[in-house]
Amino acid sequence: MSEVPVAFSVPYAYWCIGGTALYEDALRKGTVARDVPVNHSPRFPSVLQPALDIGVTALTAAALARLAP
Known part of the structure; x- marks a missing residue:
């Protein structure tokens, strides 16, 4: 990227x-390395909520801060 x-x-x-x-x-x-799948793995443990709401809020705040006049 x-x-x-x-x-x-x-x-x-x-x-x-x-x-x-x-x-x-897994850290404890x-x-x-064995138990936590990386991004793009079919075993990636996505939990939709609350991660989606938090992510949208955070990215919106960042975009507004960056794009503000």
């Missing part, structure tokens, strides 16, 4: 929004 904006000399942001319960549990057990 970062190569495209760098090539065109434009700013960018990469957001990761989602739940952390699975990660925190020392099994993050």
Whole structure:
């Protein structure tokens, strides 16, 4: 992702929004690499709510702050 904006000399942001319960549990057990699927994995643990609402709110606030006159 970062190569495209760098090539065109434009700013960018990469957001990761989602739940952390699975990660925190695996971190305590020392099994993050084995038990936490990465993005684009068919096993990626998406929990739609509240991650979607929080993500939309955060990204909207960021866009409005960036685009404000």
